[in-house]
Amino acid sequence: MTQESKVLPQGPPTSKIIEQHGLSEDEYQQILKHLGREPNLTELGIFSVMWSEHCSYKSSRIHLKRFPTEGERVVQGPGENAGAVDIGEGLAAVFKMESHNHPSYIEPFQGAATGVGGILRDIFTMGARPIALLNSLRFGELDLPKSRHILKGVVSGISSYGNCMGVPTVGGEITFNDIYSKNPLVNVFCLGIVKKDRLLRGLAKGVGNQVLYIGAKTGRDGIHGATMASDSFDDASDKKRPNVQVGDPFLEKLLLEVCLEFLEQDLLVGIQDMGAAGLTSSSCEMASRAGTGIDLDLAKVPRREPHMTPYEILLSESQERMLLVAQPGKEESVLAICRKWGIDAAVVGQVTDDGFLRIREGNQVVAEIPAHALAEEGPRYERPAAPAQYQEFLQSLNIDALPDVKNPAEVLLKLLASPTIASKRWVFRQYDHMVGTNTVVCPGSDSAVVRIKGTTKALAMTTDGNSRYCLLNPYLGGGLAVAEAARNLVCAGAQPIGVTDCLNFGNPERPDIMWQFIMAVEGIADACRTFQIPVVSGNVSFYNETNGLSIYPTPILGMVGLIERTEDITTQWFKQSGDHICLLGETKEDLGGTEYLKVIHSREQGSPPWLDLDREKALYSCMLTLIQRGLIQSAHDCSEGGLLVTLAECCLTNPSGLFGATVILNQDRLRLDALLFGESPSRVVVSVKSEHLKQVMELVQELGVPCTELGQVTQGNMDVTVRGAHDRPVCQLSLSLSEMSDQWHHALARQLEAEAS
């Protein structure tokens, strides 16, 4: 049934207007087919946002099917506000990661703040109380004043929003590279806990049920934010500042409490956040998932300013708003809870049976579109993909042409002061990482760990990604990111149980970018499949490109691991003088794409380290066995900066004081720099009490994981001796803890507080 004659005619759009809405001619033809007529301007705007890359995943969707999304713990896979996995005792962990890259470049504080706000809403709309936030950030090098400005803005935006919400920011990671100077990345991860049988979904079920709008009033902010996030930047991008929304964390705190009260009293059929594309996306997605329609009256929508057109109301991305469908007869209870907390609420429509998103303003129908066409039948592209011509050059690195390291101590100090490796305390001390009193392992270890009150369990969380590896070999880079994330979790004593991803790439219309994307997705999918870690939610951010220069391919993984008993929680730092230090895994000549090559030789080249998925998997079960049998004092994943940096971090990061180490390394046939600074994966540095050493060595051998005893934890310096063939000493280093600590602890603050150059 069409009601064409009743839809407010605004005249067919001109081809210029169609183009301004980012729709291709072909896409416009599809719109005509879905409607059976010309759309009016409002309808064109609706299609434009819903079919934008940001909302429709039109370039990525067919490739994302490669991810393994099923597993015995999966309660909710991709396609909802967030994914959920079973953690036992009737509870589920709900989590997701999302990007807010484009807004954070244009207006760092609000861009990052509203990124936090958005991901929090995704979690509590599922009925879960958020208990942890993490973030992955990418900035240009800090010698650029603009990069410092962006970092400071982003950090204070995250801090202001998360702190006010009372959700601790417990971890994350930051990497610096000039490729991000005009396209910083802000990826925010959030996890919440819900009773498994109370999980809420974004469904508009039950014909005749009332549709309610709650939260902030609708204003003119953020109109076409989703469209902005589906386009590249140029020098005029600063003019897009009005497209960035403004966050109100206090209002969001009220929304959170209100939503959890709805859940407690079982008042709702379904609920969805009004995120990108606001009222439009929430209504058509809820209807589409339930196979229903929704009839909305815009005259009832609470507004911040007068004279807003239907187009503006529908496309506004004002923050802190929710759309929900109440259970029949429970509308008054919903409104009462909203009154108690002092937030706006209004009945704005009802669920219908005809599958249409029908928008009225009073009696006038201003738009009428099949909901399913908007949410699910958008264009799908299998875009052409091919490696760039420079790809071969990137991988062709003749290591033999580079001099081996002469002064390893000096190199180590330089690496410790490299902002990518240096302590991020300057950042995380601005985040409230303790509120909620669940944070057992604070920022600064391989994973953050939060306990689950009322159980003996804890969850470990980490976010990881290495874009240089992905640039050099996106397939390997994707797999290495999964491996590092999982390794971080097992080092904390956790079994990985689920992952969310945030895939940040350039312009998908370029074949080289599409190739990077497809290869990275395959790498992630293969690793996740081997490790049996399901992907339960995720987000794609394309068009991270300015003036034709795109970012390195940057897939970021947010992984969650379950620790059954809090006694098993393990941290990365040395605990006691006299403990033995062992390296699990093997060091190979893996210098390609390392932080060492970048910092010391100014090269971002070569092949990233080869990842043997089976070996990596064997390491995980070995680590978990050691930890669960109580044989390990500390465990630290060996990654960026290599073995020497890993040992230094074990010495420097214990919150109750510094430890030294005396270590002997055998060079075998490796270059010295590869031994000390190479980044072979599948390695972990552990410390073991004397009385457990024999047992550890035997067990590790039994489990088929290579293990080398390196030395002992001390109260003195970090002393490292390298021996060549026939025990011939090759080099000997003695680094004072205070000198290393000074470099590592203060490098970031020093660079940030540097005068503008």
Place this chain on the structure above:
Amino acid sequence: MNIGIVVFPGSNCDRDCGYVLSKVMDQTVQFIWHQERSVKGMDAIILPGGFSYGDYLRTGAIARFSPIMDAVVEFAGRGGMVLGICNGFQMLLELGILPGAMLRNRDLSFICEEHYIRVENANTPFTNHCEPGQILKLPIAHAEGNYYTNPVTLSSLQANAQIVFRYCDREGKVTTQANPNGSLDNIAGIRNAAGNVLGLMPHPERAAEYLLNNEDGIYIFRSMISALEAHKSPQPA
């Protein structure tokens, strides 16, 4: 004991305090909604940390006008035990129950980390389980904890032993370096002249469990409970 925890819409340490008092300290906890008008039946009141009403204006500036506050002021006036933590301390200053004001932190940013504080007065209902001069390690988490008052008030705080906690280093030395936020005289917590009201910036509720690697906060809660048991606070009419 019945401990009342006032819940403002933006409170976010209310449940943390409730958890510690009920699960760790084994007390009866009652959450009191900010729009209520009575604290009847409570032995002590906690004003918890958070962002009471968003704190877009001065911290605690709006909370002081909330309906429950008349009852809290009256309760304190009758000698009832009131503990204000972080945002709760800021409210006590805005209410005028404690003197002084909070400025933005010296470096203008939010700080969340553990700091040492020295017990300057162990003879209060909040510190009777501490030794004089004992050093506690407690987390702070605030953007406005830079305590300020005029020189006359400061002298009287000092003279009357109203400064209960001062930021110090690991050895207990009160130094500028050990002062995280620029607070006057390294003040981390003060009491009123009568001694029944304490405001402090650090969060004892975040340091009251072995699992969280810090139990120093228990000294404060145990002191409160002992004081209440020894001398039950008078009930408001």
